[in-house]
Amino acid sequence: VIDSLAPGEPLTAERREQHDQGRPWAIAWALGVLGVYVYLLTGAAALVGLPTPESWLRRFLPSLDFRDGGAVDAVVDLAFTRGGGTGRLSVMFAVIVVAFLSGYFAPMAWKKACHVGCALVGIAIIYGGVTTALLVGAHLVIFVTLHPAPPKAPWAAVAAVLLSFGFDGHGLLVSAGAAGGAGLVGWALYFWGAQRLLASRAGAWVRWLAVQSPLLTIVIGSAVQGLGGGQWSLPLGLLMFFWQWERLIMYRLDQQSGNIPAGISIIEYLAVFVTPAVLPKWQWGATLGQGYAYLQNVFYSEDKNRLVRSGAKLMGIALLYLLFSDWVRFFVSALFEGFGVPAYQGRISAMVERYLDGGQVSTASVLVTSWLDILRWMALWAGAVHFKVGVWQILGYKVAPYFDKPLLATNLVDLWTRYTFHYREFISQAFYYPAFFKAPRFIRRNLKVRIVVATFFAAAYGNLVWGHIPEGGFYHGLRWEEVLKVLSSWPYFILLGVLISATELYLMSRGPRTRAPWTGGPRILIDVLCVYLSVQAYGLIHIFNRVTTLETLPKLGRLFLVGLGFPG
Amino acid sequence: MTRAEVADQLRSFLQTKSPTGKPLTDTTHLRDEWRLSSLSILETVSFVEDTFDVRMNQTDINVVTFATVVSLADFVLSRMK
Numbered sequence: 001v002i003d004s005l006a007p008g009e010p011l012t013a014e015r016r017e018q019h020d021q022g023r024p025w026a027i028a029w030a031l032g033v034l035g036v037y038v039y040l041l042t043g044a045a046a047l048v049g050l051p052t053p054e055s056w057l058r059r060f061l062p063s064l065d066f067r068d069g070g071a072v073d074a075v076v077d078l079a080f081t082r083g084g085g086t087g088r089l090s091v092m093f094a095v096i097v098v099a100f101l102s103g104y105f106a107p108m109a110w111k112k113a114c115h116v117g118c119a120l121v122g123i124a125i126i127y128g129g130v131t132t133a134l135l136v137g138a139h140l141v142i143f144v145t146l147h148p149a150p151p152k153a154p155w156a157a158v159a160a161v162l163l164s165f166g167f168d169g170h171g172l173l174v175s176a177g178a179a180g181g182a183g184l185v186g187w188a189l190y191f192w193g194a195q196r197l198l199a200s201r202a203g204a205w206v207r208w209l210a211v212q213s214p215l216l217t218i219v220i221g222s223a224v225q226g227l228g229g230g231q232w233s234l235p236l237g238l239l240m241f242f243w244q245w246e247r248l249i250m251y252r253l254d255q256q257s258g259n260i261p262a263g264i265s266i267i268e269y270l271a272v273f274v275t276p277a278v279l280p281k282w283q284w285g286a287t288l289g290q291g292y293a294y295l296q297n298v299f300y301s302e303d304k305n306r307l308v309r310s311g312a313k314l315m316g317i318a319l320l321y322l323l324f325s326d327w328v329r330f331f332v333s334a335l336f337e338g339f340g341v342p343a344y345q346g347r348i349s350a351m352v353e354r355y356l357d358g359g360q361v362s363t364a365s366v367l368v369t370s371w372l373d374i375l376r377w378m379a380l381w382a383g384a385v386h387f388k389v390g391v392w393q394i395l396g397y398k399v400a401p402y403f404d405k406p407l408l409a410t411n412l413v414d415l416w417t418r419y420t421f422h423y424r425e426f427i428s429q430a431f432y433y434p435a436f437f438k439a440p441r442f443i444r445r446n447l448k449v450r451i452v453v454a455t456f457f458a459a460a461y462g463n464l465v466w467g468h469i470p471e472g473g474f475y476h477g478l479r480w481e482e483v484l485k486v487l488s489s490w491p492y493f494i495l496l497g498v499l500i501s502a503t504e505l506y507l508m509s510r511g512p513r514t515r516a517p518w519t520g521g522p523r524i525l526i527d528v529l530c531v532y533l534s535v536q537a538y539g540l541i542h543i544f545n546r547v548t549t550l551e552t553l554p555k556l557g558r559l560f561l562v563g564l565g566f567p568g
Numbered sequence: 569m570t571r572a573e574v575a576d577q578l579r580s581f582l583q584t585k586s587p588t589g590k591p592l593t594d595t596t597h598l599r600d601e602w603r604l605s606s607l608s609i610l611e612t613v614s615f616v617e618d619t620f621d622v623r624m625n626q627t628d629i630n631v632v633t634f635a636t637v638v639s640l641a642d643f644v645l646s647r648m649k
Contacts, residue, residue, distance in 0.1 A: 257626070257627045257630075258627065297631075413605070413607065417605075428606050432606060433606075433610075433626045433629060434626060436610050436613075437624075437625050437626050447611070447614045450610075450614070451607065451610060451611075454610070504607050507607060508607070508611065511584070512583060512584045512585065512586045512589070513586055513587060513588060513589050514589045515588075515589050516587070516588035516589060516590075
């Protein structure tokens with residue numbers, strides 16, 4: 001039984017079995033939607049002699065970009081592949097299909113193994129054996145650090161490493177021998193010394209170091225570069241491991257709450273981190289599915305066919321975002337241009353650049369551009385994360401949508417929840433709740449102060465340091481300038497903390513609601529106004545979400561005030 | 569205090585945090601039906617600590633404790649003993 005505030009009740013094995021009855025129509029749903037993706041995104045059409053997507057879509061949707069072979073260039077792609085062609089993308093979709101089918105038909109005890117196995121084979125084919133070995137190796141280190149004394153687990157991981165070496169084109173025997181030898185030595189060392197270390201008082205520090213290794217690598221690597229010691233280059237396998245730093249923290253929080261069984265297998269562990277659902281756009285939505293407890297609670301928590309249908313539907317909705325969002329954005333932007341209000345195609349950065357270069361920007365232009373920019377990001381985000389959630393769901397996890405109709409949110413707290421649900425859960429679990437419960441006595445005396453401190457700690461500090469500094473380093477390299485760049489956007493995080501705290505104070509002080517939002521006839525107009533104001537406020541503070549210097553900060557402040565109606 | 573008395577006090581408090589205006593019953597699922605937000609959870613924690621003199625920590629925020637008013641009342645009673 002897993003205790004977490006995940007949806008639904010903790011499940012018994014019997015309930016899961018009841019949800020595992022096959023239906024042919026469910027398979028048809030998933031394969032049908034994935035088939036459309038393969039046709040549109042992979043260039044398969046040209047290979048089998050069908051009209052390419054470019055040959056007919058370009059006429060209707062000139063906003064789309066296309067790759068070689070006439071495939072649509074969409075945000076659902078593979079991370080860490082420069083160009084990469086559509087061949088690797090085909091492998092990704094093949095991995096998802098095989099994982100879905102094998103998991104669908106496999107007995108309950110083997111489903112997660114099917115998912116992990118497919119993901120490992122896919123990663124090995126797409127990124128090579130060395131990358132796979134490093135990724136698995138890094139997870140093995142975490143696994144044995146967090147779960148000492150697993151009798152079979154290290155051997156399972158060594159077997160996975162051996163497998164991945166075989167895919168790297170080296171002689172299989174040579175690779176197997178080298179990896180096996182290294183595995184044996186590591187295994188012996190581990191049982192000889194590491195277990196004692198982990199069981200001692202120092203073990204807590206070792207576990208902390210392991211869980212915080214991504215952020216520590218960023219900070220230390222960037223500091224080394226800043227001091228002139230040369231720039232560290234992270235191997236891809238490690239980078240892919242580090243990119244799930246938030247999920248690693250949530251996994252550890254689950255363990256500290258006693259929500260992870262002591263005898264967890266390496267497959268159960270890897271099923272949290274290495275599954276086909278994390279393959280598409282690896283670096284986006286890294287918190288999706290959260291940690292072990294959430295995923296365990298939602299695994300086969302509903303009839304698998306309903307989950308498959310729901311996942312296929314989400315992937316279908318994602319497709320609409322991928323195909324039409326830019327077209328809509330350009331259309332709306334052109335509409336405002338027609339009224340004499342430059343909207344910069346919904347890019348705040350373009351507007352800021354113009355303003356910093358001495359151009360004039362009107363209040364209407366600031367408001368429209370910042371609104372449209374949020375919509376642009378929402379559309380990009382929705383396309384990618386709906387697809388990823390869809391994959392989780394067809395694999396049998398009732399994962400809640402990451403992006404859940406944010407334009408129905410009538411306040412900023414609700415907007416953040418609906419816009420980026422799983423990330424917000426990470427921030428809540430890792431910063432909001434701990435800051436609330438561990439607040440010093442003088443803060444605990446007043447509930448409002450306690451809530452504001454916890455909110456500010458989470459939305460400003462946690463969000464900036466743990467949410468964005470690692471991302472900056474992983475995207476642009478371990479350089480001190482990158483850390484400073486992220487830190488220099490502090491006004492955005494401060495304003496976000498202020499706005500969310502103010503919203504929470506308002507929610508605390510208002511009386512009980514007499515109606516749910518979006519009910520009650522004409523009062524819906526109030527909801528519409530609240531949505532507009534929430535998105536507008538969130539958009540306006542994004543003026544500061546960039547590198548700021550002592551020279552540009554006052555100018556950005558003036559632009560912000562222009563947005564609020566003050567003269568420029 | 570009896571379970572019913574604790575549940576009554578909790579229900580009265582949570583009713584003031586109603587996200588929809590609907591009445592709260594003993595079987596209403598606080599997360600799935602009542603849409604208890606993270607803010608409301610912390611307000612509830614504070615209410616429990618102040619009213620029943622029971623200390624709560626982060627691990628108490630889970631789906632078993634916060635399932636319904638009754639499960640929350642059971643938790644409070646177990647800590648009061």
